[in-house]
Amino acid sequence: METIKNYLKKTGMSADENQITDFLEANENEIKSFLADLWKDQVVKPAEEALPIEAAGEQPAAAASQPAAAVSEPAAAVSEQITAVSEQAAAVSEQAAAAEAPKISTEAPKDMAKFGAATPLHEEQRKQEVLQHQIKNRQITFPNGKINQPYEVDFDAEKLQMPEIAEILFENLEAIGLQYFPEEHKIKGVPTKSGDHKVEMKFKRKDWEVGKPLLSREVMFIINPDPRELWSKNIPTPEDVEYYKPDSDKAFLKVEPKTVKDGFLGLGKKEIPRKSMVAASQRGRSHAIEGKPRDDDFALHFDSQTEWYVMVVADGAGSANYSRKGSQVACQTAKEVCANQLAKEGFSDVLDCAIGEYAKDKSEKNRADLYRSLHSEILAKAAWAAKIGIEKEAAANRRAPKEYATTLLISICKKFDFGWFVGAFWVGDGGIGIYRKEPQRLKILGEPDGGEFAGQTRFLTMPEVFSDRVRTRFEVVEDFTAVVLMSDGVTDPKFETDANLNKIEKWNALWDDLNGHNEDNAKVSFLDSSEQSAAQLLRWLDFWSKGNHDDRTIAILF
Template sequence: MATRKNQTVCRLNESARALDKALRHAGVSSADKESFLNWAISSLWSTFKDERMNQRIMIENEVRQLGLRFPNGTVKKEYSYSFQLPVNKIDVIGLSGIDELGLTLEMGKPGEFFLIGKPQKSGDFTLKLRYTTVEGEPESELNIPIAFNPSPRDLWRNIPTDKDIQYYKEDSDTAYLKVEAGADGTPRKDVVAASQRGRSHAQEGKARDDHFSLFHCEASDWYIIAVADGAGSAKYSRKGSEVACKTVVNHCKDLLVDNPDFEEAIRSFNAAPTDTGKRSILTNMVHEIVLKGAKKAHDRINEVANGEEGLKPKDFATTLMFAICKKYDFGWFIASFWVGDGAMCLFDEKNKTAKLLGTPDEGEFSGQTRFLTMPEIFRTADVYNRLRMAIVPDFTALFLMSDGISDPMFETDKNLNDYAKWEEFYNNLKNGFPDDEIGGVDLSDDNEAAKDQLLGWLDFWSPGNHDDRTIAILY
């Protein structure tokens, strides 16, 4: 240690002697030596600082000339933008202002940067790129403007429906029917349903027009499921949809709770499906239960309308779809009725099938449909085409939905007959829409939370599709 110290002292002494020699050779006297050294050091330091500052300015200009601009984004929608910086000349410290916006700055390969995240605020903002250039120089900044547009869904108002209006209806509704396992422990299908007022109605504080009704009889094991979509142009369609659903469920319930003749007709038909006599007997019974249920709903709406001065049945216009279902040892018997738009489908993921239980109605003009309240619905034999009857081994789910769901999910009637589209729909239902922060629905046995999950799922975003949304699922 002492030897190294002595060596250092020797080198310093040698340097001092060399400096004295150089000063004498230059003619600097001993009296001027200190003044000259002070002047030289000060002058060189000033020149050094100027050169360093000039170097910093040159690098700042180079960064500015990159013309760095961040494109606009949308609130609550994934944002990602990559850009390059000359990291061989600058040391990036960060990008100020991004945390409060919900963004982060990440680095890739040398010189590559990514601004990513899901913006949480709308408006015009200025981000500051902070970096260093030359060692010892102050931190440099570059202001970069960025703007985020509001999320389209945030532009919609949600005005509660006035509870004092005639035929008031809650803005949303849910239901869950838990059906206990059979005597042998085999799980039985449950039913979940949800209905949500559409954004177009919420924007103006108007009531929800859709409705649903569910029923399961423990004694007979019959399921009855109904969904109706009140016409937006009809003043009291919200009441029409309610009357339609409740009427058909009550009618079918009265005829299904204890009906051994109907049960025997179903079993006989299954045993001999080509027997026209047995088919005819069963068909007539289905007409008595299902078709008469629809007709009774039609008549009941007329009664409600006639009981209000100045109103007509068309003021209560509504679509209607409903199904009666029961599982036997040989499979499921399903009978249904459908008038209007929307969709009713038996979906079987195992066998890759999707069977529509009817045909959506199309009106004379785009966006129109047919309604249960139209007098001609029950005046011709065409009404029988609205009935469906089937026996299937099993299925994944029976879906009944208003067009507030079927339109954005399927877009065309052709797609309604495409199994791949139904599979896509089913996956969206289970998994949700991550880009829209909409969660999925857990369609597992004994999950009452499914009704709230389903209501939340109905809030999915689809540009131009803001009608009421209602769905019932037997699964």
């Protein structure tokens, strides 16, 4: 390396020294073997010319110009040759040792033994170089490991098929937590350091003696870092960012039991428990690691007059710069429109009436009537208003609405004598479901919008979402354990595929999971509905799932 640098300096070439250094370092092996190959071609002819020199028994200088390493399959020939030499110079202990080397040369050209009448010392050097070249060109790779996870790989020195080698050592393998066990033919341990580790492999020849150099080469051990550790970075979103919102949010909306007259002539009083709502939204690790804001949002509402429940969840597009505002505008607008409509004098009655008719007789006419008022008077109206709200926000800032792209899930629910009515409007991915544990019942109120590739979905800001499919759905059910709205940050890890969203086993697993059956022991108490459950739900959202680090939002009526 130094020589080349000096040479370049002398010649006054303007090449960047660093570039040359980098290049040479990076390609050291290739350059060396390339040179060795070049030499090989040159050696063959002089080898025959060398015969008379051998006869003369002297002139080692001539032999020295023939690098032994150039012979590509040379081991056999050389070992035989050395044997021959050693007969001449038995006194040299090095050669005597070499003579014991196994002869594996059956196909070696006999005349090879004649060439290169070198001194014993030179023969030794040649043998060393031949082996070194062989070692360098052997393909030796090891499977990648993982930090802090047991690593075990078979490594049998015999399989290298290098009979001259008695022993192999790995230098500094312990430094990364691994060890070579020659008797077991294994390399094992628990890697302690991640990264690309170059490990020196040392080869001890059978005729090795103290003081003689070992042959060596580098091998690579790649140890992968622990993704959990890489993900653990949590940078708070700077509060001065445009449209700042907290990195997590939670809400618990307690609906107190209803007191009704009871008993003889209605003189007594009875408390009827009512369902409450809980929701939580957690910024994903993919955002936390970069200090980027949470794009998800949610909103809850209960109308104490009409007893309508409203839940909204929105997932701002990761690829849209201001989707955090888009999801917020969507949730707030949709919630307000639903709340206002349901509180509007007379409207709730009309809707209740249509629901009652449908519950009594699920005829096409009743279904159509109910759909019409539910869709155009509330759900689509709310979604449309949300879309307009986003467009206004975008226009006010001279931006395109798609920079505020968001999905939207709306659900309105109410208890009747005959059971529960649940209506929903669904744009994008995520999911809305009515789950009942006992007896087992499941209704999914729509279909996730997905594309051919991951991450493709539809957003509220796309004009076609109001005409492409039936997005308003409703069900009348006897009772339920939970009505759940989730962004895809939850459905992706918990349901994996769209088809699974319709499988009750998956919902059972989700419900058990929420009730504490998970590795973190994160439990949400749904029985004694209290403020605590919001904090518990937020903690639960922190669950670990490989490759799923999106924002997560869930809203539950229970």
